[in-house]
Amino acid sequence: xxSPFTALLGQLIRxxxxxxxxxxxxxxxxxxxxxxxxxxxxxxxxxxSASLYRKARRSALAAGFGEAGFFExxxxxxxxxxxxRNELVLIVIGEPAVNVGLIRVEMLQAMELFx
Amino acid sequence: MVADDIRxxxxxxxxxxxxxxxxxxxxxxxxxxxxxxxWKVATRGTERHPQRPDGHDLVARIAIDVGDFSRARSEWxxxxxxxxxxxxxxxxxxxxxxxxxxxxxxxxLLGAALAxxxxxxxxxxxLGTVRAAMADSERAQxxxxxxxLANPAGxxxxxxLEGAAFVADARAxxxxxxxxxxxxxxxxxxxxxxxxxxxxxADGRDLGADLAAQLSGVGDEAARAVQFLGLGAWKQIxxxxxxxxxxxxxxxxxxxxxxxxRSVPLGFVRRLLERSVExxxxxxxxxx
Numbered sequence: 001x002x003s004p005f006t007a008l009l010g011q012l013i014r015x016x017x018x019x020x021x022x023x024x025x026x027x028x029x030x031x032x033x034x035x036x037x038x039x040x041x042x043x044x045x046x047x048x049s050a051s052l053y054r055k056a057r058r059s060a061l062a063a064g065f066g067e068a069g070f071f072e073x074x075x076x077x078x079x080x081x082x083x084x085r086n087e088l089v090l091i092v093i094g095e096p097a098v099n100v101g102l103i104r105v106e107m108l109q110a111m112e113l114f115x
Numbered sequence: 116m117v118a119d120d121i122r123x124x125x126x127x128x129x130x131x132x133x134x135x136x137x138x139x140x141x142x143x144x145x146x147x148x149x150x151x152x153x154w155k156v157a158t159r160g161t162e163r164h165p166q167r168p169d170g171h172d173l174v175a176r177i178a179i180d181v182g183d184f185s186r187a188r189s190e191w192x193x194x195x196x197x198x199x200x201x202x203x204x205x206x207x208x209x210x211x212x213x214x215x216x217x218x219x220x221x222x223x224l225l226g227a228a229l230a231x232x233x234x235x236x237x238x239x240x241x242l243g244t245v246r247a248a249m250a251d252s253e254r255a256q257x258x259x260x261x262x263x264l265a266n267p268a269g270x271x272x273x274x275x276l277e278g279a280a281f282v283a284d285a286r287a288x289x290x291x292x293x294x295x296x297x298x299x300x301x302x303x304x305x306x307x308x309x310x311x312x313x314x315x316x317a318d319g320r321d322l323g324a325d326l327a328a329q330l331s332g333v334g335d336e337a338a339r340a341v342q343f344l345g346l347g348a349w350k351q352i353x354x355x356x357x358x359x360x361x362x363x364x365x366x367x368x369x370x371x372x373x374x375x376x377r378s379v380p381l382g383f384v385r386r387l388l389e390r391s392v393e394x395x396x397x398x399x400x401x402x403x
Contacts, residue, residue, distance in 0.1 A: 041344070048340040055148060055336045056354050063329040065374075066357025073337055076347025080340075 008090075008110050009035035017098035019078075022091045024050045026057075026084055040093060045080070049091045053082040070104050083107045085114040121147075128156070133163055141173050145180060148332045153177050168198040175207055180307060180328040184211060202231035203306075206238060210308045213245060213285075214324065218252065221245045236399050237304040237367050243402040244285040244311075286313035286321070288398055292390045298375040300391040303327040305369045311395065314374070326372070334363055334370035351388065353381060362388040366395045 005023045012021040013035045020036035022045065029047035036042045057068040073080045074096060081092045081103055090110055092103055124140040137160025144153035154177050161170035175190035188211055194204035209224030225242040232238065288311040289300035301312035307328050314323040333352060341349045353362045355377065362384045363372045373388045397403065 044344060048343060052333075052336050052340050056333050056352070058148065059330045059333050060354070060356040060359075060361065063326050065359045065361065069355040069357075071354040072352065073341070073349060074351040074353075075341040075349045078344075078346040080346075 003033050004113055005033045008113060009033060012092055012103065012106060012110075013037075015094070015099060015103055017095040018092055018103070019095070020045065020091075020093040022046050022049075022093075024089045024091055026050050026054050026087045026089045032088065045091065045093055049080050049082055049093075050089050052080075053084055053089050053091075057084070070108060072100060072104075081107060083111060085111050088114050090114070128160075132159075135160075135164070135167075137161075137163075138167075138169055138173060141177070145173070145177050146332060146335055150177060150180050154181070166197060168194040168201055168204070171197070172201065172203050172207075175204070176306065179207070179324070182325050182328065184214075184324075187211065200227065200231065202228045205231070206235075207306075207308075210241070213241065214309075218245050218249050222249060235368070237302075237308075237310045237369065240367070240399045240402060241285070241310055247402070285311040286323075288312055289391050289394060292387065292394055296375070296379075298373070298379065298387065299323075299326075300374075300387070301327055301372045302366055302395045303331045303369045303372060304367060307331040307369075310367065310369070311398065326374070330361070330363070330372055331370055334365070351385070353385060353388075355381070360384045364388055364392050366392050367399050371395050 009021045009023070012018060020034065020040040020042065022034040022042060023032040024030065024046040025032060029050040031042060031046045034042050034046070052073065053071050056071055060066065060068045069083060071082045077096070079094050079096055079098055079100065081100065082089050084090065090107055092107065121140065121143050124136045124143070127136040128134055128140060137156050141153050141157035141160065144156060157170065157173045157177055161167070161174055164170050171190045171193045175187040175194065178184070178187035178190060187207065191204040191208045194201045205224045205228035209221045209228055212221035212224060222242065222245045225238055225245060229235065229238045229242055288302070293300060299312065299314045301314060301323050302310045304310050309323040309327045312323060313321050314326050315321050337349045337352055341347065349365065351362065351364045353360070358377065359374045360377055360379060360381060361372065361374050363370045371388065371392045373384060373391055375384050375387065
C-alpha cells in the first residue's frame with residue numbers, strides 16, 4: 001500500500017550515499033513512512049532527528065529569525081538533513097560525502113506534499 | 116538526560132516537594148530549552164531551600180537564558196553570600212561585569228573563578244582579554260591626560276573613542292572575517308555566555324546574549340543525538356530560517372555560531388563558519 005510519500009522516499013533513497021529517508025511527526029518523533037537500508041536504526045533516527053529539528057525551529061523562532069527551513073547536521077560518520085512543515089519532518093540520512101546540494105533541492109521541492 | 120529521567124525526577128519531586136530533585140530536574144529542563152517550566156521548578160525549589168547556593172545558581176543561569184540579567188546578578192550575589200568562592204557564580208558575575216564594561220570587577224571575578232577551575236579555556240581567554248583591555252585603558256588614560264594638558268578641547272573626543280574601542284575588544288574578534296556585511300559570529304561557552312563576538316541590531320543594541328541563550332541549546336541537543344546514533348562527533352550544523360541562515364560548530368568548550376542574511380549562499384556561510392572557528396581557536400590558545 002502506498003502513501004503520498006512513497007514515491008518521494010523512493011526517489012531520495014536512490015541518491016548515492018543515502019542510507020535512509022523518513023517522514024516523521026515533529027512532535028512525537030513517530031515514523032509516518034520510511035525507506036531505510038538494512039541496519040539503519042529508523043526509530044532512533046526518527047525520534048532524535050525530529051527532536052533536533054524541533055529544537056532548532058523553536059530556537060530560530062525565539063531568536064526572531066522566523067520559521068526554520070532546511071536543516072543539516074554533519075558528524076564524523078554521517079549526515080542528517082531535515083526539512084519540515086505542518087508538524088511533519090522529512091529526514092534524509094547519509095554518508096558525510098553525500099551530495100547535499102541536490103538532496104536539499106529535492107527536499108525543499110517535496111514540501112509541496114506536506115502543505 | 117533523557118525524557119525518562121526527567122519524568123522520574125518530576126515524579127520524585129511530586130511525591131516529595133521538599134526533595135532536592137528540583138536541582139537536576141531544573142537543569143535538565145533548562146538544557147532542553149523548556150525555560151518556563153525550568154524557571155517554575157527552580158524558583159519553587161529555591162523558595163523551599165533558600166540556603167542552598169546551587170539552587171540560586173540554577174535560578175541565575177535560567178535568568179540569563181531568558182535575558183533577565185538583573186535577576187541573574189542578584190541570584191549570583193546571593194550564592195556568593197552563602198558560599199564565598201563559588202566558581203560558577205564568580206564566572207557568571209564576571210561575564211556580566213565584562214558585558215557592562217566594568218573591567219576591574221570582571222578581572223577580579225574571572226581571576227577568582229579561574230583559580231577554582233584552571234582548566235576552563237574560555238575563562239582563561241576572557242581573563243586575558245579583560246587584562247589586555249585594562250592595560251589599554253590605563254595607557255589611553257595616560258595619553259588622554261597628556262593630550263588634555265596640550266589640547267583641552269580635543270581630549271574628550273579622543274577619550275570617548277578609545278574607551279569604546281577597548282570595551283569592544285573581544286566583541287570585535289570576528290570583525291575582520293565578517294567585513295562590513297550584516298552578518299554575525301558569536302563564540303558561546305558551555306553555559307550559554309557570549310565569550311567573543313557581538314550581534315548588533317540596526318538600532319545599535321547588542322543582542323548577542325539573547326541570541327546565545329536561544330541557540331546554544333541546539334549544539335547540546337546535536338551532541339546528544341550523534342552520540343546516541345553512533346555518528347561520532349558532530350562537526351557542523353547549518354539551518355535556514357525565514358530571515359537568516361545559521362551555522363554552528365563546536366568551538367572552545369561551547370559552540371561557534373554564525374548568522375547571515377538569507378541572501379548569502381549556504382556554501383559561503385559554511386566557509387565563514389570554518390574561518391570563525393579557526394579564529395576562535397587561535398584566540399583561545401594564544402589570546403591573540
